Each structure stands twice: as structure tokens, then as C-alpha cells.
Amino acid sequence: MDNVLQLLLPNVSQVMDEFYLSIIQTLQMVFVSGLISFILSLVIGILLVSTRKGDILANSFVFNVFDKLINLFRSIPFIILIAALIPITRLISGTAVGVQGTLFPLIVGITPFFSRQIESALSEVDDGLIESGIAMGLSPFQIILSVYLKEGISSIVRVTTITVISLIGLTAIVGVVGGGGIGDFAIRYGYQQNQLDATYVSIIVLLIFVSIVQILGTFISKRTTH
Amino acid sequence: MDNVLQLLLPNVSQVMDEFYLSIIQTLQMVFVSGLISFILSLVIGILLVSTRKGDILANSFVFNVFDKLINLFRSIPFIILIAALIPITRLISGTAVGVQGTLFPLIVGITPFFSRQIESALSEVDDGLIESGIAMGLSPFQIILSVYLKEGISSIVRVTTITVISLIGLTAIVGVVGGGGIGDFAIRYGYQQNQLDATYVSIIVLLIFVSIVQILGTFISKRTTH
Amino acid sequence: SASSGTDSKIKEVKVGVVGNSDDPIWEQVNKNLKKENIQVKLVKFTDGIIANQSQDNKELDLTAFQHYAFLNQEKKQKGYKFTVIAQSYIVPLNVYSKKIKNLKQIKSGDKIAIPNNVTNAGRALKVLESAGLIKLDPSKGYSPAVKDITENKKNVKIVEVDPAKIPSLLPDFAAGITNSNFIIDNKMNPVTDSIYRIKPDLDDPNNKPWINVIVARTADKNNKTYKKVVDAYHTASVANKIKKLYNGVYVPAFKY
Amino acid sequence: MSASEIIRTEHVVKTFIVDKKVQPVLKDVSLSIEKGEIFGIIGYSGAGKSTLVRCFNGIEKPTEGDIFFEGQNIVGLKSYELRAIRRKIGMIFQQFNLMPSRTVFGNIALPLKHSGLSKQQIDKRITELLELVDLPDKRNAYPSQLSGGQKQRVAIARALVNQPKILLCDEATSALDPKTTKSILHLLKKLNKELGLTIVVITHEMSVVKEICQKVSVLDKGKIIERGDVYSVFSNPQQELTQSFIETTSALGSVKTLIETQSPVVQLQPGQLLLKISYTTSSVSEPLISYISRTFHVDANIVFGDIQILSGNPLGGLVVILSGQESAIDRALEYVKQRYVAVEVLNHG
């Protein structure tokens, strides 16, 4: 078994521990930052949709603040964002390096994008349904919960799938602060040292992650469409 | 005037030509690769939606090929993709460096993501409308054109807005092949050389781009919603 | 290739560089080249691997960003036929800290940041070895990796991060090692702010791998135009630019 | 304002901008609906009926004018105040607006979100309602799995679940077969009687108006052109539009087509007369046909008949062929004309 491994993966087999670790790091980064960002993005996406002109909480000030903030954050190249955030990251996570140090920049990096995706998903909810919620005398909060989120769920799942996969891609970049992860592994061994086996094996692992997310997403999206 | 510039931008004012050039490079990259990728993604997105189970061109083979290919390409970290594509880029663009050399990797980098976004947008089109197209005896091609695209247009505009902004972000990474662009300018001067004025001024330019795209997108999306 | 420009008067030489820090040096070189009707055009990369690949594909004439160590690694891995046609300068790689005054204060389990690209990581490890913190597998030569550490008495944890960000990340580490240009860009002094340094002595064979070089494809190593570029580089004016530019931290690696 | 008034609109104007042109849809609509009333609104397609009732609960904002709910002007009300009012109003939308992601049960349960009822209570109430709209077996189906009429019944149940004070029905039975319609109307009537539920009914089915409404208003191009209690409007419509509406629903209307197409049914022998006799209040208690047959020795052959009881009074008429001696017919006609307001000689033999 070990021999086969060495034959197939002459380079990676030298650093198996690091390889395993990087898989765990990616999982940690994607899970934690994905989950937190999902919650934040839901809130922001809901704010964007419900405060836009003519909607249940129409408030052009709040809308504009979030709209512009998202544009601002999406304008900052991710690598610069990571650098700029270092002091805040240290404040929040205790350290700006390692997996722990990547979480905050990942969240800040993906949330604006994710919020836009959620906004887009919620925009698909039929006006007639919102209207009927209003006519029932539901409060804005209840409309958000019982109409926007409930009726938008399959779109939300779809955009979440797309976003989580983008997040996996983003984890490859946070290698700059020593976050590790499988993407960083691929870059350091595969790309920088031209170790083909490292490239392939990393892409295979990433492909497995991506496929799982996609299959899960498609499954849930189908289950929530009636 | 020049004095004010030197005062405000001590570093950038030294390389104004390069700064201007980088703006133009970004515009070139975004325009050309965005346009080509838009067309490709429309085609792929349509293929995904129309060949899925139960749809007008249901064909699980074609669907699976594209679905899996997209996952594969989305699994490859962008920098590795760029490197891997260099020989093909040269074949197609004549060169693998400079703006011309960035176009192909940008297209390959953004199209899988863009296709998923288009797929997601088209999935929002009401089944009843497709059904009524079928009942009229429209051909699959006509249904795609006259129902999916026409009725999905405002969603398509929304996801295109999100994607173009992501594309602007991606152009910062293709600096590795000497593509230049404002994102690369920010990384080289702002990030690597810690020149704050370069960072700020780049982000402002990017913010202007992003805002224009966003405003345009919102405007068109509103105009196409009835 | 060289002098392929349609303008018969001025020959353009495309030189691949990484980052902008050398811009003033090449400005001076171009000044020196004016009378020869040669002009260097810089092609800027953010990544040396792609730059080498481009040169191999004849999209660049010369490159000037790497040291011997990186070049040799690339040649070995990719089979490039490259030849060094000139040395440029050497940049010291020193140890910095926001927490301790010298390396003796390193405690067990402390974290040390080193660059996350292979060659500079190897060089940084060598620095740590010379400081007596660790011992490395001698068979790995000048480019060892973290896994080649054979002895680590203080049990320090080595973390690879982007060298450009090591200055900002110093508070997260007991110490960090990075290229001097990044230190300068962060308004620090590579000499006075470092807690451990290796003298950039050109005669010390241990420093040889870290000398930056100008590289041509082996087939073009005798190209006359390139020679002229090298001649224009190896001048007092350029040497002065190098010294002035980096407060004497960079040391020209040629005779003038 | 009377104390028993529940909704009043004052000079309500609503305009839409279509294709950059201003389109007036409601023009100075003032009306008042009493508590416990069943109030019908009829009018052509596009007259503005839906827009008007949508103003009642404030989901459409009038361009001008005021709308009072229990004496409180809802125009310009704070949204939480408006919400409190809306909870007292049940609404059945013309397009149903069911939530596609919720089952039938979930759809009906939705308005109970703020009711504070326990799970058991909610369950019980919905089970009852499903029984009433005859959909107990569709409890767990999704709207996409329902037929048109089933969707409409879910919408009805949803509007009632909250025990509203007033129910706005926008074509609430338009997709239902006559039997289901009848049972729904029966239910509404019962709620009206037993709980004093006020009901506003928009409908194009005159039979629905006749069946349950007490008052009716006729909306034409955004204006109320006729209003009153159902019997007087139906027995004595003033406006041409109202007349033609009522006529199209009565079998008597088709006699004209038959005359035009020279149907054998209305073919007259020489001396015969084709008469249309409209019944009004209390005239039904007289055996008219019997009387003239005996008294004037004429034969009255009933070709068309449409007589119903509306609010306890007869409404409608007969189309008869009168035959007999010429003088007899003349006298009979004279007699009928004296007794009945509306006698019309449609044709001579």
C-alpha cells in the first residue's frame, strides 16, 4: 500500500501529513467562514431586498449604505483585503495567521458577494406573494421569515452552492497568511515546485469537495421546489 | 495641479503613465473576456437548463458532461489554471503574456462560474411559461430564445452584474502573466511595496468600475422587469 | 527575440521582472543604453514561475528577478535551457521581531514566519541554521524544506507566509524572516531593525546562491545586444542607484 | 358617518402610469359599507373592481381620496396600525396568491402566525376549514398539485382562518363548479348571519349577486354608476350597462336572437302576439295567465320563463305567445298593461 502510494505520488507521499492537514484546514475554513458568512449574508441580503424602493421596509438610507458598502468591499482585490484586515483580524481572532487568521478575511471577502447572491435570489420571490403576506397583516419580520425566506429557499440554496464553491476557491488565496489548505498546498507544491502529482491530487480533492457541495445543493434545491 | 497630485499621491504620481495604462488594461480585459465569456456562459447555461431531467431537450449525457466539466474547472485554483493554460493560451492568442495573454485564462476562469449563474437565473423561469411555449408548438430553439432568455432576462442581468464584478476581481490575479490592470497595480505597488496611496487610488478606481457596473445592472434589470 | 522591433533604429529588449522595486535601476540602464540605440522594456509579473515560462517560450529576451537558487530549482524541475549572463545584486534576508531583541530569547514552541516560496523558504531556514536554532539535512544543499529539519531543540514552529506580508504579521510571531525590500517598503530598516543578520559578503560562498542574476536562454547567451545591456548595467551609475535606492542594504554583485 | 359603518371611501382616485401615459382607473369613488352587510361590486372586466377592493385594506394606495375603516382613515396610517387593521380583514385574491412552497395546510395556517393559537387549536381550525371547502384529502398537497378550483378553495379557507371581521372576495368562486359555488356561498351566508361577518363580493356571476348580496354597486370605467339594494337594482336597473348585464343573465334576453334568426319557436300565426311581461314586486301573487285566459278567452303559450325570488320578491318575467280573437287579445293586452309596469310587444303575427 505504502509502495503503491510512493509510486503514484512520489512527491506527495513525502509530505502526507501536510497533505492530510491541508484537507482538514480547507474543511475548517470552508465550514466556519461559510457558516458565519451565510448568516451575515442572509441578513444583509434580506436588508437589501426589504429596504429597496417599494418593499416592505423601504428605506433608501439603509439600502444605500449596504449597497455601497458591498460595492466597496467587492472593489478591493482579495489579497489586499487580507492585508488591510490584518490588524482587525488580530483583534478579533487573536492572531492574523494560520487557519484562525484566515477566517475573518474569508468572511469579509465572501460576504459581500454572498449578500449580492442572496439579494438576487430573494428578488425572484413573486410580488403577489409578498402582497398577500401584507394583506394578512403579517409584520415585516414575519414576511421576511415566512414569505421571502420560505419561498426563496430553493433559489437561496442554488446561490449558496455557487458561493460555497467560490469560497473553496478563495481559500487557496489565504495561503498568504499561512492559512494552509488544499489550494495552498497545490500552489506551493504543484505550482511552485512543479510537482505534478501534488497538482493532480489536490485538484482531485477539490473536485470531490466541489462535487459534494454541488450534489448536495442540487438535491436540496430539488427537495425545496414544489 | 501637479503639485497637489504629488502631495496626495507621492508614489503614484511617479508612475502616472503606468497607472493610466493599468486602467485601460483592466477595461480591455473586462470588456473582451466578459463579452466572450457572457456568450459562452449563455450557451452553456442554456444547455444545462434545457438538458436537465424533464426539460425541453432532456439529455442526461450532455447535462452530465457540462455539469461535471464545470465542477472540474471550478475546482482548479485560478493561478494553477493560468499556468496550465499557458500553452493553449499561446496557441489561441499568439502570446501568453500581457493583456492579450490574460484574455483566454480569464475566459476559462470565469465561464464555469458564469455558466452556473446563468443556469441559476434560467431556473427561475416559471414552468407554466415553458409549457405554454410547448403548447404553441415552438421548437426547443424558439423556446430557449423566446421564453427562457426573454423571461429570464432580468435575472440574467442580475447575475451578470455579480459576475462582471467578480471578473474585475479576477483580473487582479492575472497580473502573474504580466497582464497588468488596476488590480495588479494595487498588488504590486500597494500590497507588495506597501504604498498606501497606490492602494487607495486603485481601490477608488475599482470602486468606480464596480459602481458603474452595479448601477447599469440595476437599471437594466429594472427596465426588463414588468 | 532581441531587436525584433519593426523600428530599425531602436532595438527593444524585453526584460521580465517581478514587482516594481527595480524600476529606477532599469531607468538608469536605459539612460546608459541610449547611445547604443537599445531600449529595455520591462514586462512586469507578480510571479516568477510564469516569467520563466514566458522566457522559455521566447516571449521575453531576458529576466532579472531571481537568484541562482531559484533559477537552478526551475532549471532542474522544468528543464529550462537558461544561462546566467550577469550578476546584479544581493539582498540580505534578515530576521526581524516585534517581541524579542535577539534570537536567544526564543522560547520553546514559538512561531517563526518564513517566506512561502520554496527558494526563499530554504534560504530562511539556512539563516535559522546559521543562527543555531535548527539543524538541516545537509544533503538538501541550499534549498531545504521544513521537513528537512533534523534538529529543533527549541521546538520552534515554522510558518510559511507571503514574504510581502511578514512585516505586518510580525506581531503574530516571535520572529519573521523576509526579503529586505519588503522591510524597506514597510518603513523599517533591514539593518537596524533586524535582530539577526548575515553579512551580504559576496566572497562568502554560502551567499552565492542568493545573488540575483540576469538570465538569457542558453542559445542566446552570446547575443551582442544582451552583452550591451549587461555592460550598461555593470556601471558605476547603476551601482550607485542600487546602493542609493536601498540605503546600502542592497549590494551590487558586479565589478564597475 | 354611521356607527355601523365598516368601510367608507371618499372621493377615491387611483391612476396608473402605463407606457408613460397616466391612466385613471378609479375616478372619484365614494361608497359606504355597513357592518354585517354583504356588498356586491359588479362591472365590466377592467372597470377597476379589483383595484377598488385592494384599496380597502391599503395594499393599493389611492392617488387621492380617503378610506375609512371603522371610522379610522387608513390613508397615511403607520404600518403597524395598518397591520392591526389588516388582521381583521380576510382577502381572497383574484389570482389566489398561494405560497408555492407551502402545503395546503401551511398556506391556510399562515395568517395564524401572530394569533397565539396552540398547535392543536390551529390544527383543529384548519381541519374544520378543509372540511368546509371540501379538501380534507389535499391537506398535504402543494399548490402546483391542485386544480384551479382547488386552489381557489384553499384561498377561501386561508381568508377565513383568521376569523376576520370583513371578508374581501375578488371573484372568489370564479373557478368553481356550480355545486361547489353553492356550498361556498352557503358557508359565507352562514358566517354572515351567525357571526355578523361583513362581506364584499366582487363577481361577474350575477347568480352570485342574486344569491348572497344585499347591496350592489355597479362600477363602470372607474365610476360608480348605480347602487342600491339588490332587488331594486335588479328589478329596475337605471343604467344601460346594468340593464344589459341583467339581461344577459336572463333567459329572456335570448328571445331577441331567436326572433332575428326566425326560429320556429317564435314563429307567429296571423293575429298572434309575442309579449314580454316583466314581473315586479308582489305581482306574482296574482294568477295572471289564468285570469286572462279565462276572462278574455285567450291562450297564453309560455315560450320563455325566468322568474325567481329575490330578497323574498319575485323578479323576472315571461315571454308568451298570445292567441285568440283580435278584440280579445286587445282587451287582454290592455288588462296586462294596467297591472304590470313592463309589458313589451316583441312581435306581431
Next chain:
Amino acid sequence: MSASEIIRTEHVVKTFIVDKKVQPVLKDVSLSIEKGEIFGIIGYSGAGKSTLVRCFNGIEKPTEGDIFFEGQNIVGLKSYELRAIRRKIGMIFQQFNLMPSRTVFGNIALPLKHSGLSKQQIDKRITELLELVDLPDKRNAYPSQLSGGQKQRVAIARALVNQPKILLCDEATSALDPKTTKSILHLLKKLNKELGLTIVVITHEMSVVKEICQKVSVLDKGKIIERGDVYSVFSNPQQELTQSFIETTSALGSVKTLIETQSPVVQLQPGQLLLKISYTTSSVSEPLISYISRTFHVDANIVFGDIQILSGNPLGGLVVILSGQESAIDRALEYVKQRYVAVEVLNHG
């Protein structure tokens, strides 16, 4: 198969899976529709009517059974063959299915995509149709700017634009006021007469069936329980369901409620009789009331009347209060019973 047959279904079964349970919706439906016929399908909400017509053009695939269009089995047909057939079929969906991103004009123009007509021709045709459905001023409006009835009229125009051979109407007038309904039905009748357009009408409005259908089938829980030409089904319904459908649409039905609620209208004096007399073929040509009034010296007071002409024959009946001497009443009743099939004594005084 007859040469003039356009649609035939043979043993069509359709089941849906709801909540993991198999739900049979159509159970062995076999029917045949002739060219040039106006064919009505009626039944309770949820009976399977929409599902059945959706099978006719193949947008719903039957679980079992065959469907023939002009003799060709469309089950298992290649999609391009099916398309060619669908272009000959116009369909009005119960939920309209208008394209929200297209104007009224754009919606109606959509089926012409493959027609090869010139811009001018298309324009002309649509202008005509807009005229016919009375929406010329809504040409550039979007569906969201239309009222319910206006949407339905657009759907009607869209189904007709392609000059189909057969038109499937799923509740095509359910959202229309009586006058508009009448004009649409008039239009359909005209197309049927002049162009031989075959029309399949699903409706719950019995007046629509009476007005335009020649044949009618009654669907109950996925089975056809009664079929025939309209007059015979309406004058002599065999199944209870059909009877109750017809009854609910007739004024005569409400007499029972009045008796139950002891309305003064049907309050009888001692000796009086409350009679329901149903008319059947040709009986209308007799002046029944006149005859018995004179011959037996009884008074017949008409309380309810509902007599119409269906396919040239009278249909309906009267509810009368018969008064006079007991023996006279007996003899009158005897006479009426002899002449008329359906006489029912509803009440005695």
C-alpha cells in the same frame, strides 16, 4: 374511427404521485370529438378536466392509453412531429400563462414565430384580434398591468392568432363579466360556423355549455359518467351529479330552500297545490296554463319560471301554485300528468 374525427382518447389513465401516494386522476377515459364540433366537458372542481385536455395536445403524457389526433397516435410521437400537431391546436390555459416580459402585442404574436408571416400581416392580424377581444388600448401594456379578465382575453387572442384547427379552452371565460363572455362566445361560435373550428370547452358555467356546446361530457372523479348532445343531457340528465349541476343553475332549484325556510312566497292556502312542471320537447307549443285555467276553472300562479330554448327546443319548467275547487285541481293535475312527463307535487296547502 370516423373520417371526421379530430380527437379520440382510448382508455386514458393518468396518475400523479402526491405525498408518495399514487393518485389516479383520469381513469379509463375514452371519448371522441368530431371535426367542427363544439364539445363541452363539465364536472366538479378537481374532476380531472384540465388534466384531460392537457393530454389532448401532449403537454401531459397519459400514464396509460392512447390519444389520436386526426387518426395519428400522439403518444410516443417524436417531438418535431408533436410540434407540427401542436401548431394546429390553440390552447387557453386555466392560469392564462401569459409571458410577463412581453406586452399584450408580444404575447399574442408569440405563436406566430414560425408562421412566416410578414410584420405587416402579423400586425394586422393582432390588431383584428385585439379589436375582437375589446383590448385595442392595451396593446402595449404588460400582463402585470392588466385586470384578471383582460389577461384572460389576451390568452384567448393568443390561442386564436395562429388560426388553429382546434381550440382547447380551459375555463376560457371564467374571469369575464357576462357581457364580455357573451361577445367571446359569439366570436367562438362564428369561428366554428365559418371556419369549421373545432372547440373543446371546459367550463363550470352551465350557461356557457347551453350557449355554445353541441355535445357535452360529464367527468366525475376521472371517469366520464354521462355524455351526449347538450339538449338530451340537459333535458334528461341520467346521473345524479348531472342532475344536481343542472338544478343549481336553474331558478327552480331554489324553490326547495324557500319551502324549507317557509318563505311567504310559497305559503299555501288550504286546498292549494305547489306544482313543478318540467317542459320537454315540443310541449311548449301548447298553452298549458291557459288550457287548464279555462277547462278546469283553476288558477295557476307562476312562482318560479325557467324556460329556455336549447338547440331549438324548450327546456326548463315552471313552479306554480294551483288553486281552485278540490275536484277541479285533481282533474287539472290528472290532465297535466298525462301530458307532461315530469310533474312533481312539491307541497300541499
